[in-house]
Amino acid sequence: MRRTTWLVVLAALTVTGGAMTAPALSQSKVVKIGDLGSKVGVFEGYGKYQTMFMQMAVEELNAKGGVLGHKIEMISEDDETKPAPAVRKAEKLILQDDVKLLVGAVSSGATMAVMDVTKKHKTIHWNAVSCAEFMRTTKFHKYYFSNQPDSRMQANGLAKYIVDKMGKKVYIFYTDYAMGQSDGRQFKTALEKIGGEIVGVAGAPLDTKDFSPWFGAINQANPDVLFLAFAGTDSLRLMTQLHSFGMTKKYKLAGIDCFLLQQDLPAIAEPMEGFVQLAHYSAYNPDKQMAAFNERFKKKFGVDGNIMAGAYDGVLFWAAAAEKAKTFDADKVEAALEGMCVDNTHIGRQCIRKEDHQVVMDMHLYQVKGGKNLPIARLEGKDTIGSPMVGKDPVEGFTWEIKKKN
């Protein structure tokens, strides 16, 4: 009887043990990637779309068998648009969840803070929207990659169009933190280099509620063009207020690529009419690759795509590099990514520049017409990317001082 009891216990243990090892085996064939960004607050739209684009890439890759026989699992975290929570969440994703790729963050300040974490823990880091100029220069590290046109690239492409077609007297109004300061600096530098005149600069804090106190100084400077470096709900409020003071009709408007997402435009179509920006993607670009990509995205989520599509490419590049390196080891994946080209990104074939890990991205100048971002000119990536400046100070000698012209 005693022996029978032992046999039953042994059999039960064998069965349950077997049952426990079966999922453990399947779990060992999972590779995790991290999605870090603003899910609430001033930049929440960007963070939510980053998740959607990554999800699309993950599902497409998993449908083809995943990466190196592993199913990709995505873990999303909210960084509250602040560097400190971004660092905490990045450490959680890397140390606790063991992600092999980290995409994010959204705000430049948070992304730069996260760069220290990915450098320390040797994790492949993909930036799909932050544009401060320090990331591929002084903050650069070997595990960092980006397909977001940074401030320097955007300024190089946009400044010439503004001076040639819109007017030479420009007022720069920017959000006073890493991203806006970077955009303001690079745009001022690029514009002055080609003969434009900066007639005023001003910064407003992130998440400013009322912009009207700044309007007097703008009217006082009386520019031809108002260059706006804001994003998210800041841009929404700013445009609504500029319009109510009649300033959207008084001045020509231009701004950065992430000023507003396509989804926000119909609601403020009238204030945004004529707004010019340089970007790598628009749902309304008739380009075959972009149109086909947008159709797939729209079929899946029921809405148009936007510039956060760069996050889709991040997952694609990483997966291709892992397949090439035949491992998820960060050093080997990094080596495989350097100089790598991928054909099926959201805008077709793209390649990573070896020196600073920046994707050499062709872009378009867009103008808002009837709430849609429509292309008005195409610029090649090699003409805007600028020379590699890894380790060099991108703002050396820069001053906000305004040079008066007679």
Next chain:
Amino acid sequence: MDYVLTVLLPQLLHGLVFGAALGLLALGLTVIFGLLGVMNFAHGELYMLGAYAGIAVIGVAHSFWVALIAAPILVGLVAAVTEMTTLRPIYRREPLYGLILTFGLALVFREGARQIWGGDMRRVLPPFTGSTPLLGMTYPNYRLFLLAASSLILFALWLFFTRTRAGVVVRAAVQDAEMLDGLGVDVRRVFTLTFAASGALAALAGLLLAPIFTVYPQMGVEMILLAFIVVILGGMGSMGGSVVAAFIIGVAQSLFSLWMNPQRVAIAIFGIMIVVLIVRPRGLFGREGVLE
């Protein structure tokens, strides 16, 4: 001339609009200071609650105008209950008790709002949009309405304080509550009603400014500092002084923005306050005995 019309005049209007709304907030604060002898640190939170109460009413009634009446009444009731249950027992104690209590109440209201409505920013749509051409410039209709409405309310309050018996009683209570008690007036009732009215006024300012500033739990903290400056500048406990000082601060803040980044205008505002306090230590219209 062009400079005056396109630059100075709009800035002056911004200043007047903001000054009028700030006056509503500061007036309640200075009246309560006269009654309690301490600054009501929870006043900014009543301003914040006004905006949230407005959002709640708009959600039910779908009307900004209904909210403009209902929200101040709701917040006035909250203020009355707060006064009766927390402030009344400590009236005869040191002013420090009131200071600490109102500071605690501010935290309770703020975190309570965060628990109920969350920490996200909320928008209140203005009841009407569009702009009006005015002397060659364009000015938003809602801001013009805000200036007119706030000015009218301030004028009505002036009439109340100077032309009605109830107003005279409140002024008397602000100056010498004990004497008023001796004359047979129910001072406790006066205190409760005045505190409620002050809260309602703050709530009204909160909802009127909500379409411009948006609504979030911290909104009261950002405004109350300016309201404190207004009360000190106008003269502690001086109602007229607060209104005048609110317009001075509003216009100064707006005009200084022409020559310095608005982010740094607070330095100039504090500068004005320091200069006034050096020249007139009791503020512009302060009376002898207050804070002494």
